[in-house]
Amino acid sequence: MSDTELEALFTAGRARRAEPSAALLARVMGDAMAEAEARGAPAPALVAAPRRRGGLAGLVAVLGGWPAMGGLVTAGMVGVWIGYAAPGGLDAVTAAMLGGGYDVSDMVPSLDAYLTEG
Amino acid sequence: MPFDAENEGSDEDLLVAYGQGSAHAARVLTLRLTPRVLGYAARLLRDAAEAEDVAQEAMLRLWRIAPEWRAGEAKVTTWLYRVVTNLCTDRLRRRRGAGLDEVPEPVDEAPGAEARLIAADRAEALDTALAALPERQRQAVILRHLEGLSNPEIAGIMEIGTEAVESLTARGKRALSAALAGRRSELGFEDV
Structure with a gap:
C-alpha cells in the first residue's frame, strides 16, 4: 500500500472521532467544581473572574457556592437531556452558571441539533 | 450564537485561573479539552465506555494539579495526552492480562452513499490494523497521523527523543x- 493510500486511510480515520456526550461534559464540569470546593476556592475569585455575568456573584453566594452550583448544573444538564426540558426552577441557575450571554446549548453543542430537530 | 471555546485565552492561563477559583475558566477548559482527551482515549482503547472513564479521570487529574500549575512550565495538552496515554496503557495491559483483548467491533454506520461506506470501511480497516501494532508504535502513529501532533510534541508526551518518535x-x-496491502481493492484503491 502506497503512502498516498495510507494517507487516505488516515484521513478517513481522522473524520471518525468520538464526541463527548452531554452527560460526560456535565460530569467533567461537576468534578471541576467539586475539586474547587474541596480545596476551598476563594469566593472573591469566583466573583471577579467571569466579567460578563453581573448577577452571578450574588446568586452563587445565595445558593451556597461551588458545591451547590455543581449539583444544580449537573441536575439541570441531565434534566435537559433526559426530560427534554430542565425543571423550571433550574433554568435561571443553569443559565447563570453557564454565563449570562450564553445558552445551555452552548455548553453542549449537540443539544442545538437535538432541540431544533424536535 | 454558539460559545467559542477556542477564543478564550491559552489552556495554561485558563488552568491557572481555574486554580484561583474561576468557574468560567473551568467551563472553557471542559469544552475545549474533553473532546480531545476523549477522542484520543477512544482511538487507543476502541471502547466508548472505557474511553469516557479515562477522559473523566484525566480531566479530574487536571483539576487537581491546577493549583500547582505554573504558566510557562509545560503545555497543558502535552501533560493531558501523557496522562491519557498512561491511563490507557494500564487498561490495555489489564485487558490483556484478563484475556479480554478482544473488544466488540464498532457498530457499522447506517447504509448511505458508496463514498461514505468506503470512508467507513477505510476507518475501520485502519482501526483494526492499528490495534495489531506494538503499543509504542501505535501510540506514535495515532498521535502523529490521527491527532495531528508534531514530532516534538509527541516526544514530550511519550518522554522520548524526536528521532525515536520518527523511528x-x-x-x-x-x-x-x-497489513493492509491485501485489502487495497476492497478499500476502493485501484491498481495502477
Missing part, C-alpha cells in the same frame, strides 16, 4: 502498509 512512526506506517 516509531516510520515502522508503524510500514507495518500498516503491509
Whole structure:
C-alpha cells in the first residue's frame, strides 16, 4: 500500500472521532467544581473572574457556592437531556452558571441539533 | 450564537485561573479539552465506555494539579495526552492480562452513499490494523497521523527523543502498509 493510500486511510480515520456526550461534559464540569470546593476556592475569585455575568456573584453566594452550583448544573444538564426540558426552577441557575450571554446549548453543542430537530 | 471555546485565552492561563477559583475558566477548559482527551482515549482503547472513564479521570487529574500549575512550565495538552496515554496503557495491559483483548467491533454506520461506506470501511480497516501494532508504535502513529501532533510534541508526551518518535512512526506506517496491502481493492484503491 502506497503512502498516498495510507494517507487516505488516515484521513478517513481522522473524520471518525468520538464526541463527548452531554452527560460526560456535565460530569467533567461537576468534578471541576467539586475539586474547587474541596480545596476551598476563594469566593472573591469566583466573583471577579467571569466579567460578563453581573448577577452571578450574588446568586452563587445565595445558593451556597461551588458545591451547590455543581449539583444544580449537573441536575439541570441531565434534566435537559433526559426530560427534554430542565425543571423550571433550574433554568435561571443553569443559565447563570453557564454565563449570562450564553445558552445551555452552548455548553453542549449537540443539544442545538437535538432541540431544533424536535 | 454558539460559545467559542477556542477564543478564550491559552489552556495554561485558563488552568491557572481555574486554580484561583474561576468557574468560567473551568467551563472553557471542559469544552475545549474533553473532546480531545476523549477522542484520543477512544482511538487507543476502541471502547466508548472505557474511553469516557479515562477522559473523566484525566480531566479530574487536571483539576487537581491546577493549583500547582505554573504558566510557562509545560503545555497543558502535552501533560493531558501523557496522562491519557498512561491511563490507557494500564487498561490495555489489564485487558490483556484478563484475556479480554478482544473488544466488540464498532457498530457499522447506517447504509448511505458508496463514498461514505468506503470512508467507513477505510476507518475501520485502519482501526483494526492499528490495534495489531506494538503499543509504542501505535501510540506514535495515532498521535502523529490521527491527532495531528508534531514530532516534538509527541516526544514530550511519550518522554522520548524526536528521532525515536520518527523511528516509531516510520515502522508503524510500514507495518500498516503491509497489513493492509491485501485489502487495497476492497478499500476502493485501484491498481495502477
